[in-house]
Amino acid sequence: xxxxxxxxxxxxxxxxxxxxxxxxxxxxxxxxxxxxxxxxxxxxxxxxxxxxxxxxxxxxxxxxxxxxxxxxxxxxxxxxxxxxxxxxxxxxxxxxxxxxxxxxxxxxxxxxxxxxxxxxxxxxxxxxxxxxxxxxxxxxxxxxxxxxxxxxxxxxxxxxxxxxxxxxxxxxxxxxxxxxxxxxxxxxxxxxxxxxxxxxxxxxxxxxxxxxxxxxxxxxxxxxxxxxxxxxxxxxxxxxxxxxxxxxxxxxxxxxxxxxxxxxxxxxxxxxxxxxxxxxxxxxxxxxxxxx
Numbered sequence: 167x168x169x170x171x172x173x174x175x176x177x178x179x180x181x182x183x184x185x186x187x188x189x190x191x192x193x194x195x196x197x198x199x200x201x202x203x204x205x206x207x208x209x210x211x212x213x214x215x216x217x218x219x220x221x222x223x224x225x226x227x228x229x230x231x232x233x234x235x236x237x238x239x240x241x242x243x244x245x246x247x248x249x250x251x252x253x254x255x256x257x258x259x260x261x262x263x264x265x266x267x268x269x270x271x272x273x274x275x276x277x278x279x280x281x282x283x284x285x286x287x288x289x290x291x292x293x294x295x296x297x298x299x300x301x302x303x304x305x306x307x308x309x310x311x312x313x314x315x316x317x318x319x320x321x322x323x324x325x326x327x328x329x330x331x332x333x334x335x336x337x338x339x340x341x342x343x344x345x346x347x348x349x350x351x352x353x354x355x356x357x358x359x360x361x362x363x364x365x366x367x368x369x370x371x372x373x374x375x376x377x378x379x380x381x382x383x384x385x386x387x388x389x390x391x392x393x394x395x396x397x398x399x400x401x402x403x404x405x406x407x408x409x410x411x412x413x414x415x416x417x418x419x420x421x422x423x424x425x426x427x428x429x430x431x432x433x434x435x436x437x438x439x440x441x442x443x444x445x446x447x448x449x450x451x452x453x454x455x456x457x458x
Contacts, residue, residue: 234292237426238285239456240301240327242437246310249442257441262314267446269318272300272453279324281355282395286417289429301427303327303420303437305359305397307334312345316352325353329397329420332361332381335388343388350391357395358382358416364399366407374407379414395419408433426456 249259260268272279278296285301287293302319304311307330319326328349334340341349350356360366360377361384369377378396385393394417398407401422411419411433418432425436438452 234288234290235429237428238295238299238301239453240282240303240420240427240435240437242420242422242439243302243304243311243315244306245308246304246314247308257443259442260440260444261442262310264442264445264449265315266318268440268449269322269324271446271450273322275453279319279322279326281325281353282327282357282418282420283355283392285427286394286432289432301327303329303397305329306331306363307341307346307359309340309345312341312349316349316354320352325355327355327357327395329357329359330385331359331363331399332384333363346389350389355395356385356389356391356393357397357420358385358393359397360399365402366399366410367402367404371406374410375414378407378410382414382416398422403434 244258246265248261249256277298277300279302280299282301288295358381361381382393396411396416396419398421420435423436427435
């Protein structure tokens with residue numbers, strides 16, 4: 167007869183006691199398992215579930231979840247046309263050939279244009295975005311945005327974001343309603359840029375509300391789309407203006423502050439202004455310096 171002893175378990179072998187030894191070993195093993203099995207009280211179990219829930223909802227558990235807060239570039243364009251002689255602000259004019267080259271550069275470098283609403287859904291709800299998203303915004307509502315910009319983006323299956331000044335619909339040098347509808351049909355997002363493009367920090371409370379809320383209501387009435395974002399004219403805003411934008415029901419707003427757009431600045435989103443003098447070299451330099 168030989169004895170073998172292991173921690174917490176002993177057994178005996180041999181012809182005479184094989185059956186009894188087997189029974190003793192089984193009972194000893196059961197007692198050992200009971201001793202090492204954790205016994206949790208209800209309070210301890212509740213505490214563990216609370217910690218797990220905290221990690222999942224706050225992002226503290228990086229293995230379990232990812233924060234949807236990466237910055238996104240928003241480009242700012244105005245007039246897609248050659249500047250006429252004597253233009254007051256020639257920098258706001260980007261030649262159509264330069265614009266097409268800039269879009270080709272973006273596509274070649276893996277960028278994919280999306281709407282601002284899609285970025286918002288990514289930041290706030292975790293909706294998916296392509297690997298290198300970019301928002302292409304166009305202010306005021308000038309004719310070249312439909313004639314020149316839209317066909318270039320259509321070839322790439324990209325949307326634009328039109329920040330439309332309501333009074334632009336009344337000028338023969340800007341976008342008539344039928345062109346705006348064509349842009350919306352092509353997947354463009356329509357956002358508000360006031361009615362008359364004033365410096366909102368200098369107007370009365372009544373005019374501020376008329377420009378901010380009234381422009382949204384008018385664009386919704388005319389084009390039957392949400393109009394969920396606002397663009398500050400000339401980038402001018404203060405706490406009173408931001409409060410009016412929030413009260414009007416907008417989900418966010420864009421500025422002329424230079425830089426990438428971040429979710430923490432949802433009502434003062436930065437943009438990257440593209441000037442006519444940038445040409446392709448300057449355009450590429452702006453993107454590369456910000457995306458490092």
